[in-house]
Amino acid sequence: MKKIILSFILAGALFAPAIAQTDQQRTTPTRIADLLAKTPADDSAQLIYNAKEVAALGTDGLVEMVKQLNQGGDKSRLHYAISGFSFYATQEGREEWRSMATTGYGKSLSQLTDPVDQQFIITQLEMVGKNDAIPYLQGLLRNDRLVDAVSRSLAIIGSPEALQTIHSAMGAAAGASRLAHVKALGYAAYQPAAPAIRQLLSSNPTDSVLQKAGYYALAAIGDPASESLLAAAARKEGFRFTNNGATAAYLQWLGKQPEGNTTTKKLSGLLVSLQQPEQLATRIAVLELLTKKYPAGAQQVLLNALKDKNIAYRQAALRFAKPGITAANSSAWLKSFPSLAPAAKAELVNALADKGIASAASPALQLLQSKDAAIRSSVMNAAVKLAPNKALPVLGKLLQTADATEANAIRNALLLADGKAAVETATSAMATASPAGKAAIISILGERAVSAQVPTVLPLLNNESAELKEAAATALPKMVVEDQLPQLFPLLAAKATGNELARRQDIVTSALKGIADPNQQASQLLAAYRSAGAEQQSNYYRVMAAIGTPSLLEELSGGFDKASPTAQQAMIQAMANWKEGAALETLFNLSKKELSPALMNAVIGSFTRQLSNSKVADESKYSMIRELMPKATSVPMQAGLLRALGNIPTYPSLYYTAEFLDNASLKNAAASSVMNIALANNQLKGERVHALLEKSMGTISGDESEYLKAAVRKHMATLPKEDDIVKPFVLPETEKQEGFKVLFDGSNLDEWIGNKTAYVVEDGKLAVYPKKGGDGNLFTKDQYSDFIYRFEFRLTPGANNGVGIRAPLEGDAAYEGMEVQILDNDAEIYRNLQPYQYHGSVYGVMTAKKGHLKPIGEWNEEEISLIGNKIKVTLNGTVILEGDLEEASASGTLDHRDHPGLKRKAGHIGFLGHGDILYFRNIRIKDLSVKEDPSSKKKKKKKKK
CATH class of the missing domain: 1.10.1240 (Methyltransferase, Methionine Synthase (B12-binding Domains); Chain A, domain 1)
Incomplete structure (x- = not known):
């Protein structure tokens, strides 16, 4: 299967996936499968590339991709691809994509069988659609399962035509459909719908769900004619916030009305009438509404609110008022001060202090002298902010009698003041302060790091008062200096x-x-x-x-x-x-003593904590742990050492830890460490490592173990099983005698030309890393006609590549030459493949048998034999394809495309990348091409003259 090369610049960086040349001849299922293999995108560059791939499918291709939602299973890749395209289709300059998306999604809606999938596509239409989406959505406005999503989408599209569509459908609707229409029209604040909604509410007085939706819709629309209905409904609820939403809707409606005396009178009258305790929340809401709509005229209402007996109402009034309080208008607030209750006075002073109103200093100091400790405490911060020089002496005096609550309030206030002044106030009061006051003073000295007071505080460590001892112990580390x-x-x-x-x-x-x-x-x-x-x-x-x-x-x-x-x-x-x-080493040496x-x-426990x-170095840690292990006499100590080995990702650590997998008491700790070691070092590989990981996963148990097992399974899928020491491949003696030649022995790419950026030599393998960059494919430097080509490959999940044969260096090798598929055709994303796309198939021409690939992560052996038109592909010892290319294409190819490469007699052999990671090794060839022997040529005789 082929991929489209797409070069583009994003965020200043060039993104050029190392994939095969552009192939617009691919079948749509192939292109969709290839696209899904790249989702979710790893980065923004891949995301835009995927979006362009979707766009290249065209409308019909997009419909085909959406229809794959019908197949069930994991749909996350489809969701990523579709929603990613929707996002980019709405960007500036992408009108053609947006139109295509709307048409594609719209056409696919009727072909989806699961309402959940239909809802997903409806949300995509909501993103990309304009009036062109209406024909696809309006037919679903009476579908009880989908009507809510459809109505919401039309409301979000929000054009007059879209809203009229909902309005027209509402007249004949009932039940869930009618309810959805009402909600959507309210969301869109569609004015023409108000009379019809009012009629619905009047005709269905017992339908509480419809009534609630209707109230909110009318409130959002704000039609003046809806006032009587909404006011009556709120009055029926006693102007309380209840489940039917009438009161909230009425207040929302009031908020939508134009500014003016009429609305002001309505709000003011309502505010006066709301005097019952259960109406407090409504009264606060009306006060806020009045303040927001008429900030200039609401000041007197807010001033009056300060005289209210309810503390929540007073505090709400100050909260609403505070944004509008300034030095210029503060006199009106201060004028009300004498007439207020003490608690209200304190609340007002704090609000003014927060706004920095200097003229509030006098009231603050007045309250600081209150006989009520709670009132005093509540204004201490305000007094210090506004008049520190006058407030600090008062606070110092209050320390003499303060209990714990007031002392803590004084402490907090003094810490707001200038450091020197606060310290002087605190130290001056130390001798006569109450025990709680002394504790507060000590805390201040600690916070201010007053080293000069250490001699005063230090003796308190031996004080009989637990409160003072604790205060001193907490403060002294912040106060002491080296001279002491x-x-x-x-x-x-x-x-x-x-x-x-x-x-x-x-x-x-x-x-x-x-x-x-x-x-x-x-x-x-x-x-x-x-x-x-x-x-x-x-x-x-x-x-x-x-x-x-x-x-x-x-x-x-x-x-x-x-x-x-x-x-x-x-x-x-x-x-x-x-x-x-x-x-660490000292503790280890102690362990050698008797x-x-x-x-x-104790030594082993401390050693483990130091690790x-x-x-x-890890090697030394391992050696020490191994020597300590026999000396650990308890299971917890042994388990601790094994867990420590889990942080040393080396072969010796892995193998030694694995020795405890059969120990009933230690197997869980050992298994966890074996897996952690392997996960931390991807250079730990080979058959033995695989076996140990399999055994560990079968051993470990516990709730958290499943996360670790999942990580290990993912790790093992990319972990080779061959031994770590890789030697260059050498032809077996039989192949030497048969005339085979090594094309890749694991050490270099001397026999190859092309993309040596994405195709790299790694640990004896030819590794394909598309994101490394480069351009195009990797080909043999020589051309071949007839041959036997042998190689081994290891797939990663969903991997896709191909072997180009008799291929030119330019153009699409699958058509200008031939391509033998290399593919994880059992992956979920490839479930819709055509048979001629299976692994081992000659792409588009001949079909290979499925079922002979080894599990992901294991090495497969493959042989491709091509002699004239006769081709045979053998996978892991089984012939999966054999036939005559000319006969197979005599009546046309399986993909109904033109394959001019079938007529080529010679060309390069290449690996055709499609953007996936995979690995090759031990590549060799037996060249069966007929070459003319120069010595057999007869010399031409010169003609005698």
Whole structure:
């Protein structure tokens, strides 16, 4: 099968797929199959190329492609191809494509059997159609299954003619069809339909579904004549938002009305009437509508809303008002301040502060003095924003009596202020602050990194108040600096344990990291460590791991033998967290010592944690893990090591891990790691690798395993089974004696000409990578007439190629010469092939037998014998095609096309790419062409004169 070469520039890059020459003679099913093989597109360049391929099919070809939806199965490739074409058909300058798409989709609608497929095509018509789509859609307006999609599509097309089509159909419609028409006409706000919709609602008062759709349609249309009907329906619902949508529709209708006193009065009157608690949502909606439609005249309404007792209504009013509040009109808002309730005052002040209204500072400070803590807290941020110099002293004083809630509000407000002023306020209040106030002050000092206050905060680590201890422990790592280390190291000498010790270690670590030079960090830490008592030294281990220099690791490991078992355990735990995995080899060396089972397990656990961050070479990691494995006495430890092997993608790691596939306790971990190793390195291949992967997939279980299995199956489809070491192909002795010649031995393309960009030598194979570029096909440099041609090939899913024989270098080899198919003809995308397109067929001329290809990923052996007009194709030992080319085409070819190449007596042999990845190897030929022996020529005698 052939592909069209299409060169184009997209995003500044040239896209030129390495595929065969243009062939407009291909059958439509062939061209469709080839197109579907390239979907979904990998990139935008392929996407536009695919769209052009669809366009080249023409209207009838597009209909044929759409009709393939009838065949069931996986339709995703068809969906990608069709929707991609629809997208490009709507782009500027593509009117011809758009018209073709409309006609093609329209004609195919009546030929589809599944309503779901019809709906999909209707959505495509919705994208590409104009008035030219109406004839194809209007006949479906009474189809209950499709009417909703059809009506919606016509409404989206939106031309007067399309909308009139829906309107005309609505009159005689009923049930689902009528409902769909009403919705569509409402969506399009089609004014002429309003009287008919009102009549429908009046005639069908008990049809609640129709009533709801009708209300919304009339609201969207906004016809003044619909007011009485919609108002009455909303009134019947008590102007509440209910399931029938009457109230919402009435408000929408009001929003559609032109600005003016009449509408304003209606909205204002409605707002006044809505006083019941259950009408709150409607009242807020009316207020918003009034504000949006009449922002200038709504200010007084919003001001009045601030006096409302309902907090949700007041806050909504401020939310609607805020966009329109300015310094120029703020006086009206401030004027209302005295008459408001305290909560409403606070809400107003916050709204004004958010708008930066400086004149709101005085009311904010007034509320900051409120006796109500909730009111005070609610305006603290506003007061600090508007009048920090006056607000901060007040906040400092409030810290004396603040509970936890108010103290947290003060903290947040002070953090909004200038750093220096906030710190001064906080530190000045420290002595007299309440416990909650002190905790808030400490938090501020931490957030502002006030190192000068460390002496004040540090003692609080020993305070009896859990609140203050926690505040100090959280703040100090942000406050300490390196100069304070002499005062901080004693923290590690205290008798703290667990989380309390960890917090102290974090404080010391933070101060050490303030030193720029890591060696200086280590030097200071080592001095303190060595001067500490033996019982306190273990408190330093975690800090040493965080600093993580080699000298600290050496110090720790050097003292391991003399340490107590408890200290040894702590050392090992610290090494687990050592910076950048640098303790890996140290832990491995510890494993060589005579350790108790508990310590050995600790070493292995810490070693496993260090593996992922260690920069040690994979080969060394593998060797260490293998040596450690027998020392791991528990299944969790062994499983952890096996999982670590899964991150070392080498042959030794793979093979060793696989030894545990038969271990009942470890087989799941081993199987997972075997698969991860193989997936991480596509150079791991061969029969043994395939076998191990198959065994692993049969072993692993669990919910997550299916994802891993799917990835492995996909990987195996492209994984060769031959051994990793590839030697150049050498002719078997029998073939040497028969006169065969090697054309490709896996090392070079010296015997070939043409596209050596997409056709490349790789691991002893001739690999075809179309996206590498190049132009055209790959041909033998010599020409052949009669021959026996042998080769091996390995397909990828859906792959398509061909062997050109007696072919010229120019033109379409399948017609100017002949083409023997190479094709994964069992792929779903090729289910509509003609028999003469099967693998091994002489394209368009003779049909090969199916069923003799090996599974995808395995190598196939093929022989093509061509002597005169006699051709025979043998696949994997089975003759799949044999016959006489002249006899086969005597009454015309199978594809009813002209094949002038059938008359050629000699030509090149070539691989004819169609944009798919596949592989060839061990290519050789026996040349049977009759060549005249020069020595047999008789010399012409000169005539005697």
